[in-house]
Amino acid sequence: MNSQSFIEQTLTEAGITVNGENPFDIQINDNRFYKRVLKDGSLGLGESYMEGWWDCRALDDFLYRIIQFGGEKKVKTNINSICLVLAAKLFNRQxxxxxxxxxxxxxxxxxxxxxxxxxxxxxxxxxxxxxxxxxxxxxxxxxxxxxxxxxxxxxxxxxxxxxxxxxxxxxxxxxxxxxxxxxxxxxxxxxxxxxxxxxxxxxxxxxxxxxxxxxxxxxxxxxxxxxxxxxxxxxxxxxxxxxxxxxxxxxxxxxxxxxxxxxxxxxxxxxxxxxxxxxxxxxxxxxxxxxxxxxxxxxxxxxxxxxxxxxxxxxxxxxxxxxxxxxxxxxxxxxxxxxxxxxxxxxxxxxxxxxxxxxxxxxxxxxxxx
CATH class of the missing domain: 3.40.50.150 (Vaccinia Virus protein VP39)
Structure with missing residues (x-):
């Protein structure tokens, strides 16, 4: 299964349709979005929104459905999360x-x-x-x-x-x-x-x-x-x-x-x-x-x-x-x-x-x- 199919399936399970008509459906502006999210998880989701790769009329509802479904756990842990955990364990970050x-x-x-x-x-x-x-x-x-x-x-x-x-x-x-x-x-x-x-x-x-x-x-x-x-x-x-x-x-x-x-x-x-x-x-x-x-x-x-x-x-x-x-x-x-x-x-x-x-x-x- 390629990155697009995996992300689309995950979103479907959360009740979200890619380029759908509901206010909470995600609208993809750049197909690089799929590999970005699969690679970087929540960091990639947020950064790709900042860069205009996707939009959503009801952003709060979209994100609520992702969190409620546990979508962030569906995407494998990425290197950014691993580095954060290691830094927190090894150093006093505060x-x-x-x-x-x-x-x-x-x-x-x-x-x-x-x-x-x-x-x-x-x-x-x-x-x-x-x-x-x-x-x-x-x-x-x-x-x-x-x-x-x-x-x-x-x-x-x-x-x-x-x-x-x-x-x-x-x-x-x-x-x-x-x-x-x-x-x-x-x-x-x-x-x-x-x-x-x-x-x-x-x-x-x-x-x-x-x-x-x-x-x-x-x-x-x-x-x-x-x-x-x-x-x-x-x-x-x-x-x-x-x-x-x-x-x-x-x-x-x-x-x-x-x-x-x-x-x-x-x-x-x-x-x-x-x-x-x-x-x-x-x-x-x-x-x-x-x-x-x-x-x-x-x-x-x-x-x-x-x-x-x-x-x-x-x-x-x-x-x-x-x-x-x-x-x-x-x-x-x-x-x-x-x-x-x-x-x-x-x-x-x-x-x-x-x-x-x-x-x-x-x-x-x-x-x-x-």
Whole structure:
């Protein structure tokens, strides 16, 4: 069976017709697509889309069907995946020296891009759509939910690990009267976060989490743990434990996956989040169980599908205003990125967890919040 026949058969089994009439059917523009995907797997699928070798009217639905069917497992493991796994085993890909790569590759793309596609607080993580009709309200719901889970009170000193553009720090300081220290490794984020939080009891530091040495009443990390890496999970928890007061509360907001992995998808690693990896439940619990007591584990990953599709909608609307800063391949890259991430949550492959932890040395009567 040649490459075209194999790929077409695999797609047919997933309910997709090559050059078919359904919105989720793939339209092939270049027949080199078949050998590319067979050779490079998910990396080849994403790259060939970026290069215009294929199109699809309902890209999110197409990718959802591929993931739901397990299409990526039908194509043999390629050299790119093997190299990623070997590198993850042999090296610490999220060491202090390597950690800033994701900031240079993604978070420093330009604040203007993110200002156009995100909400008013510029939260680049899953929103909480319960009783929300728009992105701004859904993200504000998420921020308030986090504050209530942390049991914030006026005067609390709060550490935000991976503070992004300062959205949580701004919201918590304004609405709960707390002092916030935010740390990020992205210079673009730190600059804008400092401006957004001016005149508030907020300090933004351009610093790696491993360099923090200060006691806090509460610690939160929103959408940053995915960049920590499996080799550093225990180190991350050590840092939180060392800097959290004995009666403190820590909330971890992170994407999670069903399987133990030490690498991410090769296309995501190369083009979006280098050196990232999505943790499994056992990997997270193994990292915290010796030092922390689990108080709450809340999964609302289904809301990430809604969040990503809203980012995609806003990205498409904003493109005419920002396209002079990028190129057409960047547009297709971001379109593919947002769609495949939405598909991964829609399929139940990925989840969104909010995990609340307290120190084992302190007995706290914690009441869960929804």
């Amino acid at each position: 060491s202090l020296k390597r950690a800033t790569k994701v900031a240079r590759k993604h978070y420093n793309l330009g604040n203007n891009l993110f200002e156009h596609i995100l909400d008013k607080y510029m939260m680049y993580s899953c929103a909480y759509w319960n009783k929300a009709s728009d992105l701004d309200q859904a993200q504000e719901n998420k921020l308030d939910l986090i504050c209530r889970k942390l049991k914030l009170s006026p005067g609390h000193k709060v550490l935000d690990i991976g503070c992004g553009w300062g959205g949580f720090a701004q919201f918590a300081a304004q609405n709960y009267g707390v002092q916030v220290t935010g740390v990020t490794i992205s210079s673009n984020q730190a600059e804008l976060a400092s401006k957004r939080c001016a005149n508030l009891p907020v300090e933004i530091k351009l610093k790696d989490y491993r360099d923090i040495a200060e006691k806090f009443d509460r610690i939160v990390s929103i959408g940053m743990f995915e960049h920590v890496g499996t080799k550093n999970y225990p180190v991350f928890m050590d840092v939180v434990h060392r800097n959290l007061k004995n009666d403190g509360i820590f909330l971890l907001h992170s994407i999670g996956g069903n399987e133990n992995r030490i690498t991410t998808d090769p296309w995501i690693d190369r083009y979006i989040f280098p050196n990232s990896v999505i943790p499994s439940p056992s990997q997270v619990s193994a990292a915290f169980e010796k030092q922390f007591t689990l108080q709450d584990w809340h999964n609302f990953g289904h809301y990430y599908d809604d969040t990503l599709m809203e980012w995609l909608r806003k990205f498409k609307i904003a493109w005419p205003a920002i396209k002079n800063q990028y190129d057409d391949q960047f547009y297709r890259m971001w379109e593919y990125y947002l769609n495949i991430c939405a598909a991964s949550f829609r399929s139940g492959k990925n989840h969104l967890w909010q995990i609340v932890l307290t120190k084992q040395c302190y007995n706290i009567n914690y009441q869960s919040v929804r």
